[in-house]
Amino acid sequence: MVVPVLTARFGVPGAHTLEVARRHGVYADLGRVLALDPGAVITEVTASGLRGRGGAGFPTGAKWGFVPPPERRGNRPVHLLVNADESEPGTFKDRVLLWHDPHRVIEGTLVAARALGCHRAWIYLRGEFKFLQARLDAALAEARAARLVGPDVLGSGFDCEIATLRGAGAYICGEESGLIESVEGKKGMPRIKPPYPAVVGAFGDPTVVQNVETLAAVPWILEHGAAAYRAFGTPASPGTKLFSVSGHVRRPGVYELPLGTPFPELLQAHAGGLGPGRTLQAVIPGGSSVPVLTADEAMGATLDYEDMARLGTFLGSGGVIVLDDTADLVAALANLTRFYAHESCGQCTPCREGCGWMARIAARVAAGRGTVEDLATLEDLARALPGRTICAFGDAAALPVLSFLARFRSAFEARVQP
Amino acid sequence: MSAWPDDLAPEAASILASAPTPCAATLPLLWLVQDQRGWIPDEALGWVVAATGQTLAQLEAVLSFYTMFRRAPAGRWVLEVCRTLSCELAGAPRLLDHLQARLGVGIGETTPDGAFTLLAVECLAACGSGPVLHVNGVPYERVTPERADDILTALCEGRLPERPEADAWSYPS
Numbered sequence: 001m002v003v004p005v006l007t008a009r010f011g012v013p014g015a016h017t018l019e020v021a022r023r024h025g026v027y028a029d030l031g032r033v034l035a036l037d038p039g040a041v042i043t044e045v046t047a048s049g050l051r052g053r054g055g056a057g058f059p060t061g062a063k064w065g066f067v068p069p070p071e072r073r074g075n076r077p078v079h080l081l082v083n084a085d086e087s088e089p090g091t092f093k094d095r096v097l098l099w100h101d102p103h104r105v106i107e108g109t110l111v112a113a114r115a116l117g118c119h120r121a122w123i124y125l126r127g128e129f130k131f132l133q134a135r136l137d138a139a140l141a142e143a144r145a146a147r148l149v150g151p152d153v154l155g156s157g158f159d160c161e162i163a164t165l166r167g168a169g170a171y172i173c174g175e176e177s178g179l180i181e182s183v184e185g186k187k188g189m190p191r192i193k194p195p196y197p198a199v200v201g202a203f204g205d206p207t208v209v210q211n212v213e214t215l216a217a218v219p220w221i222l223e224h225g226a227a228a229y230r231a232f233g234t235p236a237s238p239g240t241k242l243f244s245v246s247g248h249v250r251r252p253g254v255y256e257l258p259l260g261t262p263f264p265e266l267l268q269a270h271a272g273g274l275g276p277g278r279t280l281q282a283v284i285p286g287g288s289s290v291p292v293l294t295a296d297e298a299m300g301a302t303l304d305y306e307d308m309a310r311l312g313t314f315l316g317s318g319g320v321i322v323l324d325d326t327a328d329l330v331a332a333l334a335n336l337t338r339f340y341a342h343e344s345c346g347q348c349t350p351c352r353e354g355c356g357w358m359a360r361i362a363a364r365v366a367a368g369r370g371t372v373e374d375l376a377t378l379e380d381l382a383r384a385l386p387g388r389t390i391c392a393f394g395d396a397a398a399l400p401v402l403s404f405l406a407r408f409r410s411a412f413e414a415r416v417q418p
Numbered sequence: 419m420s421a422w423p424d425d426l427a428p429e430a431a432s433i434l435a436s437a438p439t440p441c442a443a444t445l446p447l448l449w450l451v452q453d454q455r456g457w458i459p460d461e462a463l464g465w466v467v468a469a470t471g472q473t474l475a476q477l478e479a480v481l482s483f484y485t486m487f488r489r490a491p492a493g494r495w496v497l498e499v500c501r502t503l504s505c506e507l508a509g510a511p512r513l514l515d516h517l518q519a520r521l522g523v524g525i526g527e528t529t530p531d532g533a534f535t536l537l538a539v540e541c542l543a544a545c546g547s548g549p550v551l552h553v554n555g556v557p558y559e560r561v562t563p564e565r566a567d568d569i570l571t572a573l574c575e576g577r578l579p580e581r582p583e584a585d586a587w588s589y590p591s
């Protein structure tokens with residue numbers, strides 16, 4: 001049994017309140033950490049090998065290192081934006097984490113803010129998370145009253161305000177520069193990079209956008225050390241990760257596993273396996289935006305960044321969607337293309353137009369009214385996206401189409417007219 | 419006119435005071451209006467424009483970009499059903515059909531008595547416990563047609579039903 005890094009307080013009654021959270025170790029090490037040199041905090045996080053859990057898997061310590069020092073940023077402030085937009089289909093871990101352990105997320109935010117020299121952080125929740133905002137605001141109020149948030153945190157001399165903000169329904173606000181635009185009060189349209197947010201972000205200031213789960217791992221890493229964190233996972237994928245499992249399994253849910261865990265173990269031991277008599281058909285391993293795997297590929301896979309890359313897909317957000325032999329894969333792709341058509345922000349022509357066309361064609365094919373030519377057009381539209389758009393949404397919309405057509409061609413060919 | 423009405427003015431002032439820039443107060447101010455009025459009436463655009471420094475055109479663009487801001491009144495209970503893949507696999511189409519039949523309205527419509535608005539929305543981040551239904555933003559998970567009936571009965575009595583699933587993170591069938 002693995003020591004839970006992220007889920008230790010799941011199921012502890014009242015763990016969302018300060019008193020219970022503290023009794024179960026939250027904030028216990030914060031005073032010591034705040035007294036450390038910020039550079040030492042970044043060094044430890046870098047040594048842990050922690051990678052961003054929002055989808056891109058970027059090394060967290062390296063990102064923090066990109067923020068220019070005060071003298072090279074004209075003494076501009078640094079902002080920390082906690083990405084709680086969680087809108088990637090198949091992903092529901094940040095919601096569960098914030099609900100069960102809001103104080104650990106606040107603690108991770110404080111530690112990151114300290115490391116970055118940031119005195120004002122925002123937790124950006126998707127618009128539909130009103131119920132979570134209430135929970136977090138209550139936790140923040142308790143933390144403020146206990147001098148854990150606000151001026152002179154725990155008497156350390158470090159000031160840090162944390163507040164929540166809420167979007168209003170737009171998947172693209174999860175993309176870091178879309179999120180920044182939204183925080184500024186605008187449409188959440190992603191920015192052209194470079195400059196990267198760590199240099200020019202919110203309000204023109206250096207800004208770090210970090211996923212909820214990433215920050216929740218940080219206090220544990222500092223308390224137990226980078227080496228203890230690296231005892232889990234693989235050399236290229238250290239630590240543990242939350243997997244959100246949905247679809248055709250008997251026990252869907254959020255499970256914390258060391259990276260490198262074989263997929264069959266997640267499926268059988270945690271998610272309860274498939275329904276009686278069912279066989280596995282396909283697995284989307286990292287949220288709807290990553291390429292789908294065949295049953296054989298998935299059953300031979302380990303859940304880490306490198307094995308997913310070997311299979312031509314991504315670990316993404318860890319949103320695992322399991323499809324058994326009853327799933328209509330053509331309908332599944334039509335559903336996903338509709339999602340991307342609905343969510344494209346519309347700035348880039350190949351994305352705005354391509355997503356709309358892909359959705360209409362995929363719906364026609366799913367309804368049995370498509371032609372062989374439609375499949376070729378779908379592929380053409382999808383191929384026109386990656387690398388030709390402002391943000392990675394273009395890839396996200398294209399990869400499901402390309403991978404479903406490549407790996408499950410016969411299901412599509414069986415549905416179309418010649 | 420652009421002055422905030424008395425009932426909203428104190429909260430609007432405090433939002434503006436804590437926002438890093440006036441423009442950054444836009445979404446919180448719009449939420450304030452919608453939470454208190456149920457929708458965003460035209461007159462509110464003047465209040466927000468004056469407070470944030472956005473132009474009316476910019477504000478209209480923001481309002482139409484985000485799906486959750488309402489420019490017309492909705493029913494007392496807004497029912498949002500997730501229709502994205504994991505919920506579809508879990509039976510969302512059946513739930514949507516059932517609600518349409520029970521309420522006698524199509525998706526995007528409000529019942530004639532103004533009690534219910536039915537919407538189909540994209541992934542609500544509860545994919546392991548679909549079908550998911552938000553009632554005025556309160557999440558209900560694993561909503562079978564039978565459970566939907568119980569929820570509707572409670573709403574007709576003017577109350578939100580209990581959410582025994584609220585603390586779960588694993589959902590054995």
Ligand SMILES: Cc1cc2nc3c(=O)[nH]c(=O)nc-3n(C[C@H](O)[C@H](O)[C@H](O)COP(=O)(O)O)c2cc1C
Pocket residue numbers: 051052053054055056057058060083084085086087088171172173174175176177209210211212214215391392393396
């Ligand atoms: C279309 C799109 C949607 C995204 N949605 C989210 C999201 O909902 N939550 C999230 O944490 N990251 C999301 N990301 C990734 C962010 O851009 C960013 O990489 C991440 O928040 C950085 O934090 P991390 O390094 O801790 O993962 C999205 C990216 C793209 C391209």
Ligand code: SF4
Pocket residue numbers: 172189190343344345346347348349351352389390391392393394
């Ligand atoms: S790729 Fe799509 S979502 Fe991203 S900026 Fe371009 S149009 Fe918007």
Ligand code: FES
Pocket residue numbers: 089090091500501502503504505506540541542543544545546548550
């Ligand atoms: S697919 Fe319905 S909540 Fe994610």
